[in-house]
Amino acid sequence: MDLRSNEPFWLQKNGIVNSYPTLKESSECDVLIVGGGITGSLLAHQMVKDGYSTVLIDKREVVHGSSSVTTSLIQYEVDVPLYKLSRQIGKKAALASYSACANAIETLEGLCKAIHSKAGFRKKKSLYFAADNKAISGLKQEFEAREKAGFKVKWLDSSTIEKRFSLRETCGGILSSEAASVDAYLLAHELLIYNTKRGLRVFDRTELQSVKYFKNHVVASCTRDIKIKARRIIYCIGYEAKDLIKEPFVSLKSTYAMASEIDREHLKPLSTTVFWNTADPYLYFRTTTDGRLIIGGADEEFSDPQKRDSKLDQKEAELKSQLSKLWPEYKFYTDFVWAGTFGETVDGLPYIGAHKEFPHSYFVLGFGGNGITFSVAGMEMASYFMKNKDHELSPYFKFGR
Numbered sequence: 001m002d003l004r005s006n007e008p009f010w011l012q013k014n015g016i017v018n019s020y021p022t023l024k025e026s027s028e029c030d031v032l033i034v035g036g037g038i039t040g041s042l043l044a045h046q047m048v049k050d051g052y053s054t055v056l057i058d059k060r061e062v063v064h065g066s067s068s069v070t071t072s073l074i075q076y077e078v079d080v081p082l083y084k085l086s087r088q089i090g091k092k093a094a095l096a097s098y099s100a101c102a103n104a105i106e107t108l109e110g111l112c113k114a115i116h117s118k119a120g121f122r123k124k125k126s127l128y129f130a131a132d133n134k135a136i137s138g139l140k141q142e143f144e145a146r147e148k149a150g151f152k153v154k155w156l157d158s159s160t161i162e163k164r165f166s167l168r169e170t171c172g173g174i175l176s177s178e179a180a181s182v183d184a185y186l187l188a189h190e191l192l193i194y195n196t197k198r199g200l201r202v203f204d205r206t207e208l209q210s211v212k213y214f215k216n217h218v219v220a221s222c223t224r225d226i227k228i229k230a231r232r233i234i235y236c237i238g239y240e241a242k243d244l245i246k247e248p249f250v251s252l253k254s255t256y257a258m259a260s261e262i263d264r265e266h267l268k269p270l271s272t273t274v275f276w277n278t279a280d281p282y283l284y285f286r287t288t289t290d291g292r293l294i295i296g297g298a299d300e301e302f303s304d305p306q307k308r309d310s311k312l313d314q315k316e317a318e319l320k321s322q323l324s325k326l327w328p329e330y331k332f333y334t335d336f337v338w339a340g341t342f343g344e345t346v347d348g349l350p351y352i353g354a355h356k357e358f359p360h361s362y363f364v365l366g367f368g369g370n371g372i373t374f375s376v377a378g379m380e381m382a383s384y385f386m387k388n389k390d391h392e393l394s395p396y397f398k399f400g401r
């Protein structure tokens with residue numbers, strides 16, 4: 001599957017950060033990580049930290065899948081609001097999922113500090129605003145649910161939002177204290193570089209093609225029929241997991257994003273907050289450390305990559321029009337426009353755990369609008385799985401839930 005259009009912003013901005021060899025001879029390890037996006041890089045970090053000999057392979061260049069197009073808003077807010085998720089999966093499960101994402105923001109901050117990351121991790125606030133009057137009552141219920149659950153939230157009315165952020169006609173919204181943004185493309189590379197110095201072996205242009213299962217290990221056959229013997233496999237293959245796992249568990253969408261020219265002066269009021277609204281599909285935006293505005297949204301059902309990419313001009317106009325209704329004084333001059341495919345689940349939650357058809361293996365699939373925070377939560381979960389320990393989130397993130 002072609003996961004994205006050409007020339008996403010992060011690839012252009014960062015260029016070639018590092019290169020890795022293809023796998024040329026058989027190898028052995030404790031853990032084989034399949035997929036070198038942000039998820040695989042985070043999981044590799046965890047496995048190396050836990051002392052496992054670890055190999056990571058990717059069939060593309062590393063970080064050339066979805067993690068090269070992500071807009072990287074880091075939020076605890078799951079796509080399904082807390083009050084609705086509580087009805088859907090129960091209060092305890094919904095709260096645990098939201099709390100795990102909030103903790104993931106802290107974990108990611110600590111991680112960025114520990115590896116001296118230059119990927120621009122910034123703690124921010126998050127404004128979840130009503131797209132129209134009809135959304136207000138639901139949003140108020142959400143505000144109450146979050147406040148009751150102990151999240152640091154404030155209700156802002158539309159005039160406060162206008163005064164503070166210059167955004168008009170928002171009908172009010174929830175301001176949360178916990179959010180962030182980062183350059184996930186650079187961060188994934190940094191994690192791989194950091195951990196190769198600590199024994200991680202990374203091979204790109206190396207595809208996992210088949211796996212043979214034995215009592216206590218697996219043998220993975222890769223490109224050119226080169227084998228890797230491993231005690232465990234951790235699949236971090238993103239949306240292409242849809243091709244591997246038979247039952248339907250995720251629906252794919254085409255999504256669009258664009259980055260403005262650098263304009264620090266006008267974007268200053270927006271620079272410490274990330275924004276999203278209640279529309280379906282929702283509009284979201286945030287600034288970058290180099291002074292651009294990134295906007296995303298205009299999602300639709302994914303059918304094929306050509307169709308997705310043919311709509312770039314139309315979607316650019318759509319996103320600009322949505323922004324100009326909110327902020328008529330701001331003129332968005334486009335520097336980059338790109339498209340990607342992304343996966344949604346019914347409850348907005350990821351799939352992290354074992355699958356009965358894949359012995360000695362775990363999946364970490366961070367779906368939904370906050371795929372990255374879910375992948376961070378997956379680090380601790382995988383660490384538990386490796387020690388045969390149960391994790392409290394497993395029942396909520398498991399296959400067949």
Ligand SMILES: Cc1cc2nc3c(=O)[nH]c(=O)nc-3n(C[C@H](O)[C@H](O)[C@H](O)COP(=O)(O)OP(=O)(O)OC[C@H]3O[C@@H](n4cnc5c(N)ncnc54)[C@H](O)[C@@H]3O)c2cc1C
Binds near residue numbers: 255339375
């Ligand atoms: C436009 C867009 C905006 C988004 N915005 C946000 C956001 O604001 N916040 C957020 O949290 N999330 C966001 N997401 C989601 C987020 O980008 C994803 O959750 C995240 O990038 C997934 O990372 P990953 O490493 O799991 O997948 P990927 O980055 O796709 O990496 C998977 C890797 O697996 C490799 N692979 C697959 N099969 C094999 C195989 N058989 N053998 C070897 N390698 C294999 C692929 O080549 C790929 O490199 C967005 C997504 C898109 C598309």
